[in-house]
Amino acid sequence: PSQKELLTLNDVRLDAYGISYKRLPTGSFEIWVGSKTSGAWQMVVDTSMHYKYTFYNIADGLPIDWVCPYKADEDILFATSRNGMLRFIYPEELTTLMNDTTQDYSSLKGFFDIADFPKNSNDKAVTAFCYHPDTSLIALDFQVNAIPMSDSIPNGNPFKTLDLGRINTISKSKHSRSVLIGADDGLVVVNKLDKKNREYPVPLLTLRGVSIGLDSTLWYGDEPIDDRVFTVPYSLNNIKVELASSYCDNGHRAQYAWRFKHSHDTLLTHWSSQNTISLSNLREGEYQLVVVARNVHNQQSNRVLVNLRVLPPWYRTWWAYIAYAIMVVAITYLIIQYNTRRLKEQNKRLEEIVKDRTREVVEQKEHIEHILTDIKASINYAQRIQQALLPSKEILSEYVPKHFIVFHPRDVVSGDFYWAAKVNNWFIITVADCTGHGVPGALMSMLGISFLNEIVRKNEVLSSAMVLNKLRQSVIEALKQTGKQNEQKDGMDMSMVAFNIDTQECLWAGANNPLYLVRRGKPTRSDVIENCEGCRVHEFESNYIKEYKGDKMPVAIHAIMEEYTSHRIMLQKGDRLFLFSDGYADQFGGPEHRKFMAKNFKNLIARTSLLPIDEQGYEIDAMFQQWKDYDGSDYEQIDDVTVLGFEV
Template sequence: MRYISFLLIFLCFSTLLFSQNIDSLKQDLKRPLEDTSRVNTLIELAKAYKSKKSDTTVIFIKEAYNISFKSGYLLGQIHACFQYGTWYRTLQNMDSALFFFNKSIQIASSVYDTVEVCKSLTQIGNMYSDVGEVENSIRYHEKSLKLGIASRSYEKVGMNLYNLGNEYKKIGATKKALGYYQTARLVFETINDESKLASILNTIGILYVDWLSFDKAIETYNEAFKLYQKNNNFQGEADLKINMGLVYIKLGEYDKAIESYQEARTISQTIKNVNKEVYALIHLALVNTDLFNFKEADKYIAEINHLSDQVSQKDIVALSYQGIGYCKLYQNKCHEALDYLLKCMEISKELQLTERLNSSYIYISQAYMCVGDAKKASEYFRSYEQTRDNDNKRVNDARVKFETAQQDKEIKLLNKQQEINQKLIVAKEKETKQQRLIIYIFIAGLVLIVLFLIVVINQYRQKKKANVLLAEQKMYIEDQKKEIEDSINYAQRIQKAVLTLSDTQGTLLEKSFVLFHPKSIVSGDFYWATVVDHWTIVTVADCTGHGVPGAFMSMLGVSYLSEIVRKKEVIQASHVLQELRKYIIDALKQQGRIGEQKDGMDIALCAINNQTLECQFAGANNPLYLYKKSTQELKEIKGDKMPVAIYERMNEYTNHVFQLEKGDRIYMFSDGYPDQFGGPKGKKFMYKGFKEILLQTSHLPVNVQCNMLDANLTAWVDYIDKSTGHKFEQIDDITIMGIEI
């Protein structure tokens, strides 16, 4: 009793809330609203009335559509087009629905709203499913699935997996369907969406019934039932009880089946769902008929007839007529059975219920045979066979069409693989020819060795002496090599000590990272930072060359920057670069003569006011990337196209001044990362790819972003082409500095 009381209270409260919500939205429309607020309210009203299947829905959609396009409210345009599409889908107007869904996709794509694109793609897939175009349905659901994964919209991912399972089930690929259902189940478990998880389990249970795995079906239904109970989904509970009753019938456990149907009926009565109550009563009448409990069956038939005027779903009415007709036929009440079965047939034709119509034909055939009209019985049996064959042909055609498309894809893949194999064969033949040539050369050399063997023996002693001398020279070279390596390693320690941000702790650089990968032991790239008064000066530079020559240049750069900024207290970014250029030209004795070595450095330098967050930037060939947290955009501020060295153009460097905000990030870098070769095509990473990975990771903590950049670089460089075995090596020094304000 407490359970029933709770259901009644819940239903009354839900109905009251629904009515209050519509009234509240209508009151909002009476007040003066901004265009955006009015559009949003109209969309919510359209959704509310759509659930009531009211013609008023399209009035609200039309007004929202007109206002949003007049005011340029893009999100409103997306939602209005989407609602128009769903409305026309309910009217089975496919062309209009497709037009508005595609329009919603077009607008959503222009503002990179992948969630809304996902929704419309799913609806198009469902629409193709409605008309039996399985291949198109799968294509759109797969598109939506990829977008959902990319945008981490896991609820959309789960629903598209579920829809794909349904489509594969339609063409008889039930194992593949189960794979999609199980994956969808994992997704909904992960995001803790128990309502959709219960629906998935119910569908998996139905699949197990089709496979005659009744124990698994009952187990899965019970899991779903517990979730429906937990979330007070009473309609779901009623549906599951009927499904469980059908399984018990197949197992021959009629008492359990009747108990399940009775529970479904009780729940339906409590929530005042006449459609589901009649559905349960039909099954109770059928099972009692099968058990020859005709009196009990007639009692349920009387209750069905009593409630028939209150049934809102015509398909349930058709089912009730068929169920009663079956029961009457079983009791040998042939004329009564025929009346009900003919009514079922008419409704099934009207609603295009193919399966229901087909089963009606066979029962009508039996009813006419029962009343002694063999001619009519034969006509309806032929109708049954024709409908069955057409239905089977439709399913087979859909499956064949899909399998043909899959085979075409496989053939294309095989052809591509054959092309690759042919290239490998040509390469192998070339390699074999080269090896054969090497063998011929080796044989010729061996002959020469034999001819000169006597000479070699005579010179043996001299060679022995030479070998001793060579061994001594080798030891000397190895000692020299070790000394050089020790010197370079020591230089590396010196460079690491110089390249540090330790003296900037507690400043704007607290949230920063440096990704630093020299090509050799020491680097021609360097980074440097200092604080003068209330200014933080940071720079990343790429000197001519790498290894030891580059390292010398980097040490010159660090030394001169320290003198210019710390001693001379030059703060303005462009002035710092101009001073540094003078020092470099003087140190390298550059005069700009033809053929003179073009040594120097490309550099990006920032001066940030710690109090006002004003930022000055000057660049020599190198840009600065600015990530704005407020708009989630990555902007490029270009440097001047001249190095820090003598050059054909010796203009002053441009001093870019802009305002930073909390959460913004700035990035300075050398060209090593974008110019690195690797990946599946063996091409450069490029600045476009570099910008994309910075934009994708700028919302992460700086240390995590640094790790992501490092991991991406490693994967790019370490990629090995499986067909050629080619490996990539680092081609230049790599430095990236990122600072979060």
């Protein structure tokens, strides 16, 4: 019959590799054309022979090399060189996946995704495919597999012995059970492909021979082996077991594997077509070698057992061990006799030495105890002196009735101190942290208290910044500090408040240490605007903290020797001021053995400021003890701790 040209597609130019089509619900036809190097073309042709086409490539999920379309029932699958089967995701499917029904899918472009068909084949090349509703056929990596469509699990058993190179096409007749398979190396017709299990020949395994050493034959099939045990001298511990099997299926011969029975390794060795088992350096003992063979369909043969007995070397025989035991006993006896005599002589000498040393140790112990008693007495006396120099509770209560002090020296005497004085209508109060702790820190603290008494009480210097400037000069002169390299830079960090009892005006200055001002309510605009260098506002639920940061200079010689900054603060009734050293925030403890940290200390101050001032001091002190002694851990206190708070 004559042929009629229905449609000419001049715009589609590619090295075509497979074509497939399906009819759409609209009556149009969707045609897919694959290629060896250029991706795939999708063409939709309507009943009026109008068409539109779309090109897809690696950007749309296709591999860089060949792709071939195949029809599978009402769908089309795409065979690839490395990703198994792919399926095309249509734009209308994308709107469903995105759960967005308002999206106009006509503006979208589909893409290719891995199809889970057949199962466990996503990393294999598909070179040919033949669909059938019951059992389809597919070529995966040069091997034909049958695919039951009920579970889509590939089964290559019927084609195990088929070796034709690259499979290019598979054709299955609807009425015949024959399958035609075309490949690079020929064409094969497979008959009687059905669901019945085919019987495959099982290999018959036999033992050909057993030899030891270089070429000493123990057995060569000349007589029944039965339960025979082969005895192997240790010096000839190089055993070869030769196997044989007449199995051969289309060029595929039997494979062998073995293991030792009753050994820790219950698995067989790797399967190999090598029919010789080599064993060397076996330790003496009884061995039973279990050998099996299998055909290409993984059906195993009968088992062959080889019993071996490896004799020990002469130095591991029973009479050798008896000789070793006799030698050990004799040598041990001689050593014991020699050491007994030597130890008796040494004991006599040691007894004399011990008597002399004991007498010396007792004398030294008594001398050290006497010195320690004197030192403890001196330190306790220094503690009483330091306590006497600190301001009494009566002085503080007279001018700041609402106050508390948390004071915990790390040692008997402290490197922290607090000091207060009233001059005219000004009340000056400070908390200082001296370099070091214990006795050195205490000496520094008494030096600081002495200078403060002279500067404030005697010379009536009332500005906090001026007091720190003069105190720094006095410390430098007293300790003869010059700022030279490797010179001790002992000094102190301080936070000092001077406030007018009548006007509530407050002058504050700090050397490294800050000042916390806690005020109830929410911060006003003036609180936020009234900002200074190093001043921050921290807002909480019922109050807020204005944090004034001190100058980054200690009261001592330093690389920066500028004047201390004076901060003028107008206090309100109910305001609470807090001066403190860094010992509280730096204390280790808690569930994770970490520092308490300044942030937690700030939150603690804000939370407890809602309590009366004396209860607040109790809570802060209790939290320190709870943190340090968390869950009975009793962490060591690492620094002196001082927290002073008072309410205006």
